[in-house]
Amino acid sequence: MDVHHRRNQILSILAIGLGFVLLYLAQKYLTSYQVRILNNCGLFITLAVSYNLINGVTGQFSLEPNAFVAIGAYTSALLTLSPAEKAMSFIIEPIIWPLSVIQTPFIISLLAAGIVTAIFGFLMGFAVFRVRGDYLAIVTLGFGEVVRVVANNTQTITNGPLGLKALAPYTNVWWTWGLALITVFYVSRLVRTSYGMAMKAVKYDEAAAEAVGINAFRHKMLAFTSSAFFEGIGGGLLAHLITTISPTLFTFFLTFNLLIMIVVGGLGSTTGAIIAAILVTWGGEFLRFVEEPINIFFIHIPAVPGMRMVIFSLLLVLMMIFARHGIMGTREFSWNWVVDRMNGLKFLLRNRG
Amino acid sequence: MDFFAAKNLTMKFGGLVAVNDFNITLKRGEIVGLIGPNGAGKTTVFNMVAGYYEPTEGTITFSKNIINGKKANEITKLGIARTFQNIRLFTELSVIENVMIAYHCRVKSTFLGAVLRFPLYRREEKMMHEGAMNILEEVGLASLAKERSDSLPYGQQRRLEIARALATGPELLLLDEPAAGMNPQETQDLVDLVIRIRDNHGLTVFLIEHDMKFVMQICERMKVIDYGTTIAEGTPEEIQNNERVIKAYLGEA
Numbered sequence: 170m171d172v173h174h175r176r177n178q179i180l181s182i183l184a185i186g187l188g189f190v191l192l193y194l195a196q197k198y199l200t201s202y203q204v205r206i207l208n209n210c211g212l213f214i215t216l217a218v219s220y221n222l223i224n225g226v227t228g229q230f231s232l233e234p235n236a237f238v239a240i241g242a243y244t245s246a247l248l249t250l251s252p253a254e255k256a257m258s259f260i261i262e263p264i265i266w267p268l269s270v271i272q273t274p275f276i277i278s279l280l281a282a283g284i285v286t287a288i289f290g291f292l293m294g295f296a297v298f299r300v301r302g303d304y305l306a307i308v309t310l311g312f313g314e315v316v317r318v319v320a321n322n323t324q325t326i327t328n329g330p331l332g333l334k335a336l337a338p339y340t341n342v343w344w345t346w347g348l349a350l351i352t353v354f355y356v357s358r359l360v361r362t363s364y365g366m367a368m369k370a371v372k373y374d375e376a377a378a379e380a381v382g383i384n385a386f387r388h389k390m391l392a393f394t395s396s397a398f399f400e401g402i403g404g405g406l407l408a409h410l411i412t413t414i415s416p417t418l419f420t421f422f423l424t425f426n427l428l429i430m431i432v433v434g435g436l437g438s439t440t441g442a443i444i445a446a447i448l449v450t451w452g453g454e455f456l457r458f459v460e461e462p463i464n465i466f467f468i469h470i471p472a473v474p475g476m477r478m479v480i481f482s483l484l485l486v487l488m489m490i491f492a493r494h495g496i497m498g499t500r501e502f503s504w505n506w507v508v509d510r511m512n513g514l515k516f517l518l519r520n521r522g
Numbered sequence: 523m524d525f526f527a528a529k530n531l532t533m534k535f536g537g538l539v540a541v542n543d544f545n546i547t548l549k550r551g552e553i554v555g556l557i558g559p560n561g562a563g564k565t566t567v568f569n570m571v572a573g574y575y576e577p578t579e580g581t582i583t584f585s586k587n588i589i590n591g592k593k594a595n596e597i598t599k600l601g602i603a604r605t606f607q608n609i610r611l612f613t614e615l616s617v618i619e620n621v622m623i624a625y626h627c628r629v630k631s632t633f634l635g636a637v638l639r640f641p642l643y644r645r646e647e648k649m650m651h652e653g654a655m656n657i658l659e660e661v662g663l664a665s666l667a668k669e670r671s672d673s674l675p676y677g678q679q680r681r682l683e684i685a686r687a688l689a690t691g692p693e694l695l696l697l698d699e700p701a702a703g704m705n706p707q708e709t710q711d712l713v714d715l716v717i718r719i720r721d722n723h724g725l726t727v728f729l730i731e732h733d734m735k736f737v738m739q740i741c742e743r744m745k746v747i748d749y750g751t752t753i754a755e756g757t758p759e760e761i762q763n764n765e766r767v768i769k770a771y772l773g774e775a
């Protein structure tokens with residue numbers, strides 16, 4: 170295959186090592202606000218990259234991540250809370266057995282979040298992949314709403330609109346970026362296997378994919394369930410990052426944010442999803458000032474909550490018109506490309522000096 | 523028992539009878555043609571055989587299985603491969619990827635085995651690569667393996683689609699207008715190619731074509747349909763001199 174395989178592997182390991190050194194320094198020296206942004210970046214990389222697997226790589230335009238994240242968040246939160254804490258916060262109606270007595274370590278709760286969400290995704294897949302195109306988008310959007318409504322109304326499991334409070338703040342940069350690394354590893358490897366090629370085939374031409382023996386349904390299910398697994402774990406991390414969850418947290422807004430990321434990054438490109446997840450998360454923080462009251466000389470602009478969403482939506486519209494392929498198109502980062510550029514640069518410098 | 527048989531196939535779209543009581547049997551190793559004017563129902567026959575449409579009536583048997591009602595990808599796995607009238611390659615993938623993909627349905631590794639690159643998957647990946655390369659060699663596209671498939675000229679895209687179909691390991695190959703859009707030289711090369719792959723892979727070929735020169739050269743037997751109904755069958759010579767066929771093509775004069 171690639172003659173530079175070994176070298177690239179070493180470069181990747183070095184880059185990851187360097188990344189973790191930077192994370193160590195960051196969480197040691199940055200302010201807690203900055204560390205929170207860093208956590209959000211890691212988390213959104215996971216969510217965007219796994220969402221991209223079904224929407225970008227397999228080409229099945231669907232709108233369910235808020236449902237997956239919600240399921241993961243609730244699963245994990247219900248497992249880390251102690252029985253005493255649960256008894257205390259379920260004031261309207263008591264929590265059902267066995268949830269009332271179970272408590273697990275954080276990591277187990279995360280795995281459970283991934284598995285429960287994957288099972289949910291798997292079952293949901295049977296229903297939603299009977300349709301495609303716009304219908305798929307609508308049906309999956311519906312599922313997101315259903316999950317939220319159910320969370321609001323199953324008082325004895327989710328504590329309804331009151332939500333779950335005072336979760337232990339287990340999530341830190343190691344968890345968020347560790348999960349991001351695993352997700353990126355899984356997705357980028359998967360995309361390069363024949364399974365991933367089959368997913369792309371389904372995206373480009375489903376009828377032709379069937380003609381070469383590819384079971385389109387099974388590959389959609391694989392992408393969807395994988396996506397659910399990582400979104401679920403991401404939900405668990407999110408819950409223990411903000412330490413309070415309630416149904417209002419998991420509206421379509423969350424999905425819309427992720428959609429912006431994968432479109433800006435370039436549908437189908439993992440590299441693009443990573444870059445855009447960081448840009449949008451960081452940019453969202455940066456743009457906070459537009460929602461505050463602004464005084465320019467004598468002009469006073471009052472605070473406009475939601476202004477950032479307007480800007481992001483505009484950005485999305487402009488992308489659709491002028492740069493449909495996003496930052497990366499369907500291309501991916503590659504060490505060969507980097508090394509080639511470096512060699513080119515060296516050559517340039519030598520010829521000058 | 524016949525290698526392949528279609529009995530009393532009928533396909534209705536609402537009130538339109540696209541194919542009416544179509545019958546054919548194929549023997550192993552034959553090259554058989556299906557011709558007829560535009561809109562006669564030829565592609566519809568293929569779509570039924572390949573599992574894209576479920577026949578309104580009739581049965582299709584292929585090496586002892588009744589296959590109508592099965593899904594397209596299952597039929598491909600059983601050994602019937604097809605090409606499309608309007609080329610349908612995976613345009614953004616490379617030439618070799620377009621062929622490698624056709625081996626995927628026989629991959630034994632699970633997706634986790636593939637992601638973790640277990641030895642079984644590595645072996646399978648190597649086999650897919652080598653298999654695809656051999657087939658590209660055979661159809662004369664090996665030197666273009668790394669190109670994007672939509673960068674090829676039209677005639678070569680048609681060959682690539684045949685290569686992709688071959689890689690699924692078929693016993694019966696359905697070619698829907700393989701010579702469409704080809705110049706005379708390319709068409710002549712295609713005649714050689716089809717005969718060669720038939721011999722090398724022990725195929726049976728069932729093809730639709732409008733180019734009469736091509737059909738007459740390559741087919742041992744053919745069937746003519748018009749408005750969904752079979753109007754003639756026989757050897758190329760018999761068809762050429764058949765009154766009804768001439769009328770169907772030229773219109774009632």
Ligand SMILES: Nc1ncnc2c1ncn2[C@@H]1O[C@H](COP(=O)(O)OP(=O)(O)OP(=O)(O)O)[C@@H](O)[C@H]1O
Binds near residue numbers: 562564
């Ligand atoms: N999915 C469909 N729904 C409705 N009508 C269809 C469908 N597919 C084919 N038809 C109709 O069936 C008839 C036969 O079409 P078919 O494509 O089989 O013709 P053909 O012999 O392949 O023609 P051509 O030589 O132009 O390719 C046509 O009238 C066509 O409009």
Ligand SMILES: [Mg+2]
Binds near residue numbers: 565
């Ligand atoms: Mg046709």
